[in-house]
Amino acid sequence: MEFAVDDATRRRLEEARELGEKEFRPAGIEADRNDAPIPVGHPFFDRCLARGEGRTRWRGTNPKPGDAPAPRSTVATLLLAEELAYWDRGVIISTPGPGLPEQSVLGVGTEEQKEKYLGPFLAPDKPRWACFAMTEPGAGSDAAAIRTSAKPDGDGWILNGAKCFIGGASRSDWILVQATLDPTKGRAAQRAFFVERGTPGLGGFKIEKKMGLKAYESTSFTLENVRVPAANLLGGEARTERKAGFKAAMQTFNAGRPVIAANAVGMARAALDESIRFAREHELLARDRVRDRIEAMARKVRKARLVCLRAGWLADQQRANIVEASMSKALAAQVAQEATGLGLELVGVAGGRGDHLIEKLYRDAKAMDIVEGTGQIQRMIIARKLVGLPR
Numbered sequence: 001m002e003f004a005v006d007d008a009t010r011r012r013l014e015e016a017r018e019l020g021e022k023e024f025r026p027a028g029i030e031a032d033r034n035d036a037p038i039p040v041g042h043p044f045f046d047r048c049l050a051r052g053e054g055r056t057r058w059r060g061t062n063p064k065p066g067d068a069p070a071p072r073s074t075v076a077t078l079l080l081a082e083e084l085a086y087w088d089r090g091v092i093i094s095t096p097g098p099g100l101p102e103q104s105v106l107g108v109g110t111e112e113q114k115e116k117y118l119g120p121f122l123a124p125d126k127p128r129w130a131c132f133a134m135t136e137p138g139a140g141s142d143a144a145a146i147r148t149s150a151k152p153d154g155d156g157w158i159l160n161g162a163k164c165f166i167g168g169a170s171r172s173d174w175i176l177v178q179a180t181l182d183p184t185k186g187r188a189a190q191r192a193f194f195v196e197r198g199t200p201g202l203g204g205f206k207i208e209k210k211m212g213l214k215a216y217e218s219t220s221f222t223l224e225n226v227r228v229p230a231a232n233l234l235g236g237e238a239r240t241e242r243k244a245g246f247k248a249a250m251q252t253f254n255a256g257r258p259v260i261a262a263n264a265v266g267m268a269r270a271a272l273d274e275s276i277r278f279a280r281e282h283e284l285l286a287r288d289r290v291r292d293r294i295e296a297m298a299r300k301v302r303k304a305r306l307v308c309l310r311a312g313w314l315a316d317q318q319r320a321n322i323v324e325a326s327m328s329k330a331l332a333a334q335v336a337q338e339a340t341g342l343g344l345e346l347v348g349v350a351g352g353r354g355d356h357l358i359e360k361l362y363r364d365a366k367a368m369d370i371v372e373g374t375g376q377i378q379r380m381i382i383a384r385k386l387v388g389l390p391r
């Protein structure tokens with residue numbers, strides 16, 4: 001295995017460190033204290049755009065040099081994801097860009113869909129967002145159980161249903177909505193549809209209350225007789241092809257798991273550094289038991305980081321990494337919870353006041369075990385792959 005990065009990535013990591021300290025950490029703390037996501041008009045987002053963030057990885061129909069950021073290795077992506085999450089994971093998700101659905105559009109979208117939905121993210125004129133809506137009040141881990149329906153209607157589709165906890169939904173230019181053509185047929189009947197902001201019937205946006213990661217909005221909404229043209233079906237008219245349905249959604253999650261793991265490693269590192277700083281300041285390091293626990297935690301963080309980078313390295317080699325991707329997420333999310341829990345114990349009463357960085361990290365870390373497949377689901381995937389159980 002080789003985790004070496006080139007000079008350009010090293011420079012990016014250095015920039016990420018400076019940006020994280022100067023912008024991400026303060027913005028995350030501000031949102032946490034306000035108990036509200038960073039508002040759309042916040043100058044933080046304009047500064048993101050000015051730095052060239054918020055763009056798509058798609059290179060356009062007639063790519064010219066400099067049109068879009070150069071592709072980078074998965075290992076480099078994971079190192080950057082770790083570094084930025086060290087400063088604030090919620091702020092990373094709040095930043096503008098095509099977000100979670102970009103991978104599905106790149107993978108199975110038609111050229112017209114890439115042009116229409118990713119085109120505005122090539123050189124965005126203003127902060128723009130997009131999001132992916134799978135989860136429903138009655139369907140989380142069991143994504144095959146979604147009930148949002150899509151019924152053919154002339155040359156289009158009518159969508160009905162409700163989605164919840166969708167990142168950035170109320171501010172998104174478009175939402176990639178996962179729906180079913182027939183709920184009795186499970187995952188084989190699922191398809192994804194582009195629903196643009198302002199489409200009649202799309203509404204009821206409600207920003208959910210969250211225990212952590214408050215910098216970005218997690219929003220529920222409803223679809224009531226929402227009519228979309230046939231061209232809005234991800235992958236085009238290939239209505240019988242499964243590739244544009246459940247499989248595309250799962251590919252998005254598979255690719256995202258090591259990134260979530262890298263985020264969790266960054267948060268665990270932040271908690272560990274903060275714990276050591278606090279223990280030093282309060283002369284706790286003279287106690288063997290405190291030193292032992294910090295040392296054991298540092299080993300776990302290192303282990304989680306290596307499993308995560310291995311998942312990324314396998315992806316870079318174009319090799320299967322489903323087991324490693326799930327292992328990295330299951331392990332790193334747990335380590336982040338342990339590391340922040342240890343920090344909270346060390347800071348004692350200061351952690352109970354609700355204004356200590358460790359206390360915020362503790363609340364932020366829990367979501368890493370939930371998003372994009374809970375810890376239990378990751379363990380089921382790993383076990384299935386290892387012992388060959390049927391699905």
Ligand SMILES: Cc1cc2nc3c(=O)[nH]c(=O)nc-3n(C[C@H](O)[C@H](O)[C@H](O)COP(=O)(O)OP(=O)(O)OC[C@H]3O[C@@H](n4cnc5c(N)ncnc54)[C@H](O)[C@@H]3O)c2cc1C
Nearest residue numbers: 132133134135140141142165166167367370371372374376
């Ligand atoms: C901060 C945050 C952001 C999110 N962003 C998005 C988003 O942008 N888009 C989106 O579509 N969704 C999003 N979600 C939703 C997320 O994907 C779901 O919360 C997740 O899939 C779990 O579903 P659930 O909450 O309904 O829990 P449930 O599925 O009801 O699970 C409850 C508990 O049961 C366990 N469990 C469930 N099934 C099994 C099983 N078969 N075996 C063993 N244990 C099991 C779970 O692990 C969990 O511990 C977000 C969630 C959070 C917290």
